[in-house]
Amino acid sequence: MNTVIVKYNAGNVQSVLYALERVGFTKxxxxxxxxxxxxxxxKVIFPGVGHAASAMAYLKQKGLDQLLPTLTQPFLGICLGMxxxxxxxxxxxxxxxxxxxxxxxxxxxxTLKIPQIGWNQITDLKTPxxxxxxxxSYIYLxxxxxxxxxxxxxxxxxxxxxxxxxxxxxxxxxxxxxxEKSAAVGEQILYNFMTNI
Amino acid sequence: xxxxxxxxxxxxxDGRTVKGVNFESLRDAGDPVELGKFYADQGADELVFLDxxxxxxxxxxxxxxxxxxxxxxxxxxxxxxxxxxxxxxxxLLDNGADKTSVNSAAFKRPELIxxxxxxxxxxxxxxxxxxxxxxxxxxxxxxNGGRLKTDILCExxxxxxxxxxxxxxxxxxxxxxxxxxxxxxxxxxRLATTLPVPIIASGGGGTVAHFIDVFKNAHAxxxxxxxxxxxxxxxxxALKAELAAAGIDVRR
Numbered sequence: 001m002n003t004v005i006v007k008y009n010a011g012n013v014q015s016v017l018y019a020l021e022r023v024g025f026t027k028x029x030x031x032x033x034x035x036x037x038x039x040x041x042x043k044v045i046f047p048g049v050g051h052a053a054s055a056m057a058y059l060k061q062k063g064l065d066q067l068l069p070t071l072t073q074p075f076l077g078i079c080l081g082m083x084x085x086x087x088x089x090x091x092x093x094x095x096x097x098x099x100x101x102x103x104x105x106x107x108x109x110x111t112l113k114i115p116q117i118g119w120n121q122i123t124d125l126k127t128p129x130x131x132x133x134x135x136x137s138y139i140y141l142x143x144x145x146x147x148x149x150x151x152x153x154x155x156x157x158x159x160x161x162x163x164x165x166x167x168x169x170x171x172x173x174x175x176x177x178x179x180e181k182s183a184a185v186g187e188q189i190l191y192n193f194m195t196n197i
Numbered sequence: 198x199x200x201x202x203x204x205x206x207x208x209x210x211d212g213r214t215v216k217g218v219n220f221e222s223l224r225d226a227g228d229p230v231e232l233g234k235f236y237a238d239q240g241a242d243e244l245v246f247l248d249x250x251x252x253x254x255x256x257x258x259x260x261x262x263x264x265x266x267x268x269x270x271x272x273x274x275x276x277x278x279x280x281x282x283x284x285x286x287x288x289l290l291d292n293g294a295d296k297t298s299v300n301s302a303a304f305k306r307p308e309l310i311x312x313x314x315x316x317x318x319x320x321x322x323x324x325x326x327x328x329x330x331x332x333x334x335x336x337x338x339x340x341n342g343g344r345l346k347t348d349i350l351c352e353x354x355x356x357x358x359x360x361x362x363x364x365x366x367x368x369x370x371x372x373x374x375x376x377x378x379x380x381x382x383x384x385x386x387r388l389a390t391t392l393p394v395p396i397i398a399s400g401g402g403g404t405v406a407h408f409i410d411v412f413k414n415a416h417a418x419x420x421x422x423x424x425x426x427x428x429x430x431x432x433x434x435a436l437k438a439e440l441a442a443a444g445i446d447v448r449r
Contacts, residue, residue, distance in 0.1 A: 014293040018268045050318055112199075113418070115320065117365065117395050119200045119242055119448040138200070138448040140273060142320045159199055181273045181295065183237065 002028040003194070004041035006068075006081075009050065009058045016047050016078070019180035023191040035067045042073055043194065047180075048080030049142070052104070053092030055084060069099050074197040075172045082167060082174030083145060091145050100167045100174065102150040109160045115144035116159045122177070126154040127168050128196040129175075129189060137185045139165070139177035146176065173197065198446040201412045202242035202419035203433055204397060205426045207232060209248045209278070212258045230265050236426065237272045239433040242448055244270065245298065245367070245421060248278030249342075256285075260292050267293020275323055275367075281309065283316045290317055298323040298367060301340040304347070304354065307361055314362025323397075324363035326351060328384060329371040336370075336384045343371050355388050366392065367421065369399040377403025377425070385415040397421050405431065405439045412445050 003025065005013050013031055020029060030037060038044060046068070048055060059065045068075075068085075077085045084096045089104035096104070107114045119138045122130075139157075146163035149156060155166035157176070167174045173193065179186035208215045213227045225231055233244050246266065248259050256279070263276055276289045277298030286297045297317075303309045303324060313322045327339045328351040336351040355366050366388060370381030380401045389396040395418035398411045402422040411417045425431045437447045 012290060012293070012295070014264075014291065015267055015295070018293060019271065021268065022271065049320065113393055113395055115364075116199055117320065118202055118418070120198065178273075181271065183271050187271060 001042045002030065003043040003045065004038050005029065005031045006038060006044060006046045006064070007031045007033045008048070008055060008062070008064070012049060013047055015178075015180045016045060019187060019190055020194070023187050023194065025194055033062050033064065035063055038064070038067065039071065043197075044071060044073060044075045045193075046075065046077040046081035046085070048078065048084065050080055051091060052080065052083060052089040052094040052096065052145070055080060056094050056096060059084070059097075065097060069097050072171055074193065076193050076197075077172075077174035078180070079143065079176060079178060082176055083147065085167070085172060085174045086147050089145060099172050100147070100150070100152050100169055102147045102152060102164060102167060104145050104147050106145050107160050112160055115142060117142050120157050120159060120165075120177075122155040122157055122165050124153070124156050127173070129166065129168070129173055129192050130155065131188075131192050131196055133185055133188055133192075139179070139182040139185060141165070141177045143176060200242070200446045200448045201417070201440070202397075203240070203408075203436060203447070204243045204245055204419055204421040205236045205241050205433070206245040206247060206399070206421050206423045208423070209246050209259070209262065210250050212262050215249065229262060230269050233266055233270050233274070236433065237270050240437055240449065241272065241433055243272055243419070244274040246274060246276050247298070248276065250278070256288070260288050263289050263294050264292040277323070277325060281306070283312050286313050286317065286321070290321060296321050296323050296365075298325045300325040300327065301345075303358070304338065304340055304349075307357065310358055310361040310363050314364070319362045319364035319394075322363050323365045323367050324355070324358040325367040325369070326355060326358075327369045327371055330381070330384070339371060351384060352387060352391075355392060359392050359394050363394065365395045365397060365418075367397045367399060370401060373401030374399070376401050379403065379407040380411040380415065380417070380420065382410060382415040385411060385417050389416040389418065395419060403430075405436055408436060408440060409443045409445065412440070413443070
């Protein structure tokens, strides 16, 4: 089995590689932006931290904006990766990949700090991605934009209002939090993606 | 609920933790990776590693250490000490650090903050401020590990740092640091209630009551401490249980 981590101009992929290593996946993990290699991978991880508009521009330049929504193997977007899988992001008024119909909106609050930084909880957990993950588990998040709750929501978190902390449709999964930084809970979720999905 | 964070701080010199650390259960408490992992397993929410190695040739040691920490520790961590350029920050972030912390170098050249924020995003930039309350009742910024006083007020520098793109403020009160008499509630509260970014309170935490105070009364988003954890005067698990009992949301 080979796993590809999509390389683009957004974020810290080293932490994802290390986390996979900690849960026992040390071999056949490739970091690439080559469309053919991505197409032929058994699993695809799409991480990301950064700005939606510049990330989408990079994906377009590489032709990945066309490829990614057509993939059929298990696919996991993380943080900005998940947001880019939605239809549109308010961040830079950016048209995204459209895998999920949900829209990405900016947090607005008079009292709470934006972006949300730290540990919050996930509830209403669905799909085998969350096997052995208890309701109300804590996960680590850093984000100023969120996907609203919709038909593809498989986990919710509450900050200012309830939002989607994970989405699922067919072979596509996305998580708003950082499983690679979410202690044992995050490692379980990565392990689940690698073994159950 | 978004929880309040507990952050142990480890001082690093030449790749080893400094300050006597009293852990019988650890094979090597001088190993930052082993000590960091111990805290992560106890329930620390994040870790801060402050490198106090001055020389340039030791920077490579730090990069290797950061990579080792990232490989073995499953919670976020910040690395600070001697970062004065985007290149310095990139070397640490590329090796797996989640955030960089800047202090004197940013004060001397404030564009450093905007350069780091533009290159990596504000979430990667922690502005560390050492501050001291003087006889005139004002809190002033100090540099170079607290050895050099400036005429700039802490609130002013913190606000400017946020405008330039700092994503969090790590606020250390020199009046309180090392006293174990409690955190500086007034300045922490002032920053926490006026700035749009999280405030990490540091300096003075000696008892569980001090942590309750800084979260409840000074609205800190996180609290950082070193020796009380290193000498096991307070265990992180027990601290969090007591915070929860006091009605403060913490990850357990």
